[in-house]
Amino acid sequence: MKRLLPIVSVLLLILFPSVGFAEETKESQGITENEKRAGFTVQAVLPENQVNDRVSFYHLLMQPEQAQTVQVKIFNTSEKKQTYRVEVINAATNRNGLITYDERDKKPDASMKLPITKVAKPKNKEVSVDAYSEGKAEVIIQTPAEAFQGILLGGIRISLKSDDSEEESQGMSVKNTYGYAIGLVLTEQDHAPVYGETDLKLTKVQPEVDYGSKVLEASIQNPYPEAMEDLVAEGKIVRKGQKKALAKNKLESVKIAPNSIFPFQIDWGMLEVSAGEYTFIGTVKGKTKSWSFKQDFTITRQLAKKMNEQTAFRIFIPSWWTTSFYAVGTITAIVTAWLIIRLVKRKKGREIREKE
Incomplete structure (x- = not known):
């Protein structure tokens, strides 16, 4: 049985530029309904080595053996102090054909030589922010000495920590909490495309x-x-x-x-x-x-x-229904044949009388 995931994202922030990444803050745009329910929002702090500063996810040009720390702002819009979980999760593809950043326990595909979770790790797994205050989460990136090709893709997830953390860590909790995921793209070639169509x-x-x-x-x-x-x-x-x-x-x-x-x-x-x-x-x-x-x-x-x-939903056909179906079908065929024979006999009788 698949493990119940304790985190349900109501605002899953997708990697690509067609979707914004927590661009609305309390100070600038007002608080949205989803932010009110979540009690917080997040914003990526884009560093100087950001490839494209017109997007709100991290797309960083790295060098071999480069160490760097990136920050994510956390805005606590609730009336009480809150604690948030900070994770880096490999990108995966779900059955609906969407890229997701919530399959934390999924084993990387055999073709993945360097998972992003080996390169990027949260400085602290938990961050607390006072009511109506701004905090930050930090992710440390350390690239290996050997250069990698193409891109590494994952997500930085910030989620509200459940009060029942013990049950949640054991995968037993079904309590919904809110979270955001900000895409993290790493590359060591400035010409490496995010998208391609090499092979499947x-x-x-x-x-x-x-x-x-x-x-x-x-x-x-x-x-x-x-x-x-x-x-x-x-x-x-x-x-x-x-x-x-x-x-x-x-x-x-x-x-x-x-x-x-x-x-x-x-x-x-x-x-x-x-x-x-x-x-x-x-x-x-x-x-x-x-x-x-x-x-x-x-x-x-x-x-x-x-x-x-x-199977949870099945069509059951009782044996009595099948027997009744064939019985009714047989009777219907007999009655139909009898009516046809009777009609033919009447027609012939009528024709004989007319000749006489």
Whole structure:
């Protein structure tokens, strides 16, 4: 069972410039409704080595063996002193085709040689700020001696610390708290693009139950240190050797984090899964390239039974209903045949009488 995440972001601040990053502060723009609920807001303090100062996330040009500390302002807009958790989390790609910074326990993809969590770490894991005051969180960046290619991508998460910290650390708490994530992009080449379309690979397909739904998950890998955007992903499940789609899915405006797996899912729907040989057929289209995938997979009787039993929503057809359906169908056919025969006999009788 997947671990319950204790933090739910109501204002997830995405990496890219189309979305602002806590640009409104109490002093400048007034407090928004979401900020009132959260009780705080944050703002990135962009350093001199910021590649693009027109955006509100960190995009830093680094050098090998460079040490640097970046700051995040925290504005406590509540009437009491609050404590905030400070984390650096690797960028990941979720099943909806979005780049996220909340999968703190997810193991980095095998293609990721240097996770950003190895390079950037919070100076203090917790920061307290007095009521109606401004504080700061600091993140220490230390690049290795060996140069890295492309970009490293992650997020600096600032979240309100729960009162029940012990349960939260054990993954037992389901209490919602508020948090912000500010994108952190590191590069050592001033020409390295944030986005690219080098290649995608299908690493595996796996039938499983995810959050109570029977799905086929196709793991589509971006093995390069560049993000992808504006992709269209389509896929379908067919019986092996056939063309008719048993289930299909399409996602638009897909983004994929660098060196990550995009878990593209196809929902089987409400009907039960049967054992047999199947094929996944999928495509991903970008601005300049497209990729086609095809892979066979097998669902054993044991796996089919397990998937059907673990599904939260199923259609049950009682045996009596099936028996009644066939009985009613048989009776209907007999009555229909009898009416047709009777009609034919009457017509013939009428024709004989007319001749006479």
